[in-house]
Each structure stands twice: as C-alpha cells, then as structure tokens.
Amino acid sequence: MYSNLLFVVVVISIFVSLLLAVFLFSLKSPNKQSNYLFASFLLLTVIDVSGYFITSADGLMSDLAMVRNLVIFLQLPTLYLYVLSACYSDFRLRPKHLLHAIPFLVVNLIFLPRFYLQDDAGKIELLSNFKEAFEVQSNHVLLHLQVFIYLILIFLVITRAKRLYLENKAGRNLQAYNWLFQLAVAISLFYTMALLKNILKFSSYDHISYLFRVALYVFQLGIICWYLLKSLKHPELFRNVDAKLKLVSSIMKEDYGNLRNADKLDDVRIRQLHDYMMQEQPYLNPSISMQELADGIALPVRELSVLINHKIGSHFFDYINSYRIKKATELLCDPHKKAFTVLEILYEVGFNSKSSFNIAFKKHTGTTPTAYRANCS
Template identity: 45%
Template sequence: MDIDSFLSVMGRMSVFVSLLLAFFLFTVKTQNKLANRLFASYLLFFVVDDIGIFISEAFIKDYLNLEFFRWTTCALTLPVFYLYIISVCFADFRLRTKHLLHAIPFVFINAVFISKIYFLNDVDKMQFYEQRSQMPEFYFLQLMLALQIILYSIGVFLVLKKYKEIYRENYTNPKTSIFKWLFQISTVFFSLYYLSIAKNILRFTDFEVLWIWANVIMQFLALLVTCWFVLKALNHPELFRGIDSKLQLTRDILPKENESAVEIKEHQNDLITAQILALKKYMTEKEPFLDPSLTIQELSNQIDIPVRDLSILINHHMDQHFFDFVNEYRIQKAMIILKNPLKKDLTVLEILYEVGFNSKSSFNTSFKKYTNLTPTAYRNAS
C-alpha cells in the first residue's frame, strides 16, 4: 500500500468515526442539546475538510467551485469549537445574533473568492487549482486560517481561565472534572492545529516528501484524537454540565462594594470580623460542607448573608477560594475520623464520602495539599 492509499484509508476511517459521533450528538436526548449540536457541527466541518484527502481528481475537475468553497469552510471550524467550549462551561449560554460575527472571516474569504476565482472560466479555474500553492489568494487563505488558530486558542483558554476562577469561588465538588476535560481537549486540539500550521508551511517549500509524511502523521493523530474523544464522551457523560456565567468574580465586585470604604472603614472591619466568626462557627457546628454539591449560593441562604457579601468575605477577606474554604473543613473532619480508633474499620473511600467528597482523586489531592500526607499515611502515622 502506497502513502496516498494509506492516507485515503485513514481519512475515510476518521470521517466515518466523526460522522458517527456527530449523528449521535444530534440525535441523543439530553439537556445539553446546544453543546452537543455545536460539537456535532464542529465534527461536520472537520469532515468537510478531511474528505479532501480522498476526493477523486475527476470529481474535483467537475465541481471546482464546490472544491474552492470546501476550502473556505475551514474558517468556520474554530469559531464553532470556541462556542462549544463556552456552551459546556456555562449552562445558561445561548446563541445570539452577535455570534454571527464569528462568521466574518468565512464571508470575507468567499467574497475574495467570488471576485477572484468563482467566476473564472473552466481552464483558468483548473490552472488556479493545479498551481494553488503559488497563488496569492491561497496564501491569503492559509494566512487567515493560521491567524484564526492563534486568536481562538487565546480565546478558548481565556474562557477556561474564567470558568475555573468562577467555579473555585462559587462551587465545590465535583465539577473540576469538566475543566480538566475541556483543558485536555483544547490542549490536544490546538496542538494539532499548531502542527497543521507547521505542516502547511511545508506546502510552500521544496520538501515534497516531508510534506507528504507530515500529512500522514497529522491524519493519524486526527484519527487517534477523534477516537479518544468518542471514548471519553461515552464513559463520562457528566462532563457536559455547566455553571452560571452571570456569577461575578470577587475582583469584579470589590470596586463597587468599596466605594465608601474610607468613611465606614472601622465599622466595616468590625462587621467583617463578626461575619467571619459567625461563618466559622456555623461551619463547625452545622457542618454544611457534608453536602457534596454545596454552592456559595446555598451557604448564603443558610447563614443569611447576601451571596455577594459572602463571596467577598471568603475570597477576599479570608483570602481563600470557596472551593478551598469548604474542602478545608472536609479535610479536618476526615483527619478526626482517620485518628479515631473507633472508626479504624472505615476505608478511605467510605471516609471521603462521609465528609462530603465524591471523588477519590479530589480527596487525595486536597488532603495532601493540607497535610503533606496521603490519607493512608496520615492514619498510619498515629
């Protein structure tokens, strides 16, 4: 089997897996319809790009305008992926008219192609296709796609950064898995996209053999990543839940809250001290942290402190994220149980559930961060 045939086989496999997953995402009954449909759309745009590997030359010659249009659809792939990331992070995300702005590069490229390519005669179109690597329009397309990769990679990781900060200030277990998953898939995807930039540079050089092998490697990696995503999505359906994007970070609230801070500084300090003491007393006596899904909104309702004030109290005045604040009480409770000879028969798994965790990895990470020991080592150290 020659390299072209091998590429064609891998391309067909990748297209088949992507179409299968896209069909599943479009038809599955779930509350996360928007996120699923956005990722299904991303997969379809990926398929449109990928079929170029095995489309016959005869078909391309008969439908050159369709082939040129296929090139331009690449400009929609990353905007759809970006919107997918937002929709998974934030459960209240909805598509708005303003999101059509992401289609501007696609529209602009097609406008250039209409004026320069689409209305050429068949001979000139074929000449353009065969010599596309030397054509300025093709250079422009590749440059714009590379710029998109850079800008959207920055945009995606800024969204993930915001999600992580909001989550840590307002939630506890178990949604960190969503951030880890989205960070993983974004890192993998954009690694492939940056490799594709390097691969496309080879297109405009004399290293034809290197260009061919780069295509083989990229196609293999694309197939591998697609299969990985399928397995991950099927095994971890909980990864597709979001948080409320309207929640504000403490640093965004503070300027408004502190406008008259100079005038009431002493009174405010006394109030803050009293609120901190009341909060700590409530956490110790009522143990709300035993609820594994405790949020700052729920704790606010229980202790009768406005959620904005409670967020500032914990995240600013106590200098802790809500996530760490709650888990500290859980760890302290776990430490007492681990040292209790009457509960020596309890397994670590049973203890972590008892104190409010529902993930062994999260419990071990938090416990070691707080004590510098694993739960088992801490128990045996007595």
C-alpha cells in the same frame, strides 16, 4: 505505503466522527446545546477531511470543492462556542453568534472574482499556480490569524470559568475544566502542526508536507477517539457555572469600597461563618455552592464571595475542602470508625471522587489518607 496508510486513517476518521456526531445529535441529555455544537464541529471536520477524496476540478464540483476547502474557517468558531456552552450553564446561541461566520464569508468573497466567477479553464489556471495566487496566500494568512485568535479566546474562557468555579462551587466538576484545557492543548498542537505543514507546502520541502498531512490525520483521529471515550466514561462532566457570576477581582473593582462597614465587620463575619461551618456542617453537601452558603448565614453572596476569596484568602473550593479534610482526619482517627474504608469516609465528608479526595487530603495534610490513619495510633 504512506498513501495506503493515509487512506485507511481518513476512512476511519470519517467513520468515527460521523458515528460520534450521530450519537451526540440523538443523545437525550440536558446538555443538548453542547452536544449539538460539538457534533457540528465533528461534521465540519468530516467535510474538511473528505477533501482527500475530491479530485474533480470541473464545473460545479470545483465550486463545491473550494467551499469545502474553506469550511475550515468555521471549525474553530464552532469549537469556541462549544467551549462556552460546556463552561457556562446559561449559555444560549443567539443571532450575534453568526458574526463568527464572517471570516468564512470574507475568504469566499476573496475567491469570487478569479475563481467562482471563472470558467473551468480559469479555475484550473488559478489552482495550478496556487503557490503564487494572492487568494491562496491570503487564505492561509487569515486562517493562521484566526487560529491564533480563537485558541487564545478558548484558553481565556476555560481559565475564567475555572476561576469562577473555584470561587463559587465545591463539587467534583472541576475536572471538566481540566479536561477542556487538555482538549484545547491538543487542538493547539494540531493546528501548530497544520501551520508547519502549510509553510512547508509553499517551500521547496513540499514533499515533507505530505508526511505532516499523514501525521495530522492520525493525530486528529486520536483526538476524536479520545473525546469519544471521555464522553462515554464521564457523561456528567459539563455545564458548571452561570456566566453572570463575577470574579472577586471584578467585584472588588466595582463596589467593595462601598460594602457597608466591610472593614469593621470582617472579623465578625469570619467568626460567624466559622461557627456556622462547624455547627451546621454544610460542607457535607457534595454540591454546596456559594449561593447556598450565603443563604445559610443570611449574607449577600457578593459579600460572602469577597470575604472568603479576599479576606480569608482562599478559593471557595479550597475553603470548603479544608473543612471536609478536617472532618475526614477526625473520622480516620476515630476508633469507632475503624471498620469504615477510606472510600466510605470520603463520601461521608462530602467528596464524591476518590482522586479529588486524595489530592485535597495530600494538599491539606501533606500525606495520604491511609498513611494518616496508620499514624493515628
């Protein structure tokens, strides 16, 4: 029964992965590089999963089967590059990124003497005693080490990019980082299960390893389908901040002490900023950025970033939303706006997502927009 289930899951997984990869390669989008990288990740996944159908150990086929088996060392590096491209608008693939292929080359070199350079009998002998083979054992150790390192790198990239976005932007694309974080968690769970499967494969409980293999294929299919639905429903999610932007903590370490008369001018600048926000209402722009606000008040963006994020003590994202919510509360209680729906009001004050408006409104007022309006009278 399990073998039939596994066969069906593998076939569906390969079909859906190839379908999504073709879709991403052919999609006309400003996010081509991100699309190509994730499509490449999917193709590497297909190559890895296709091992289910490869049973021959003769000649060239065995060499190709081994290369296919080691392609897994390219999967997480490709996913890592995809996350970089999804987080940073100025990311470009460069020759230095080929360094991520080094683990793949190393493990192939490890198998060179006792596998690739052997005849069929030598290859079969190595594979028939794979549990004791140094090459196989080192392969698993290196793979798990690579998984650990790249998952940490992926989470660090997402966390830093989200902080940059909060400090410099106030649009709706924050949900992209939340989704990327969810994807990273799902991938982490997948590789944790794979680790347990590999441990069991080298133990006396190798029969349980097969059940983990079935579960992994099912989980993998679920992740791919989830990504497909998400990309179709929210194609606008990605490419948010410039990687050249710096966190306020970095700016403070570099030269905040040298900002001209910063301490004396802070109060003046805060009043100037508040007056500008109240009079010009730049927060009504749904995609307002730190740079645009800095241009509006003729203040260097680095100084404005430190002023808002450090002196005022609020992320730019929350700072802008505080003015939007204040404006929304006025409109909700305005008797001349009674005919306006909550949806119309949230668009008018600069939000472009009902969910983000509700979250921000509850954060700043402690209640919902509907309840707030009901209490106005």
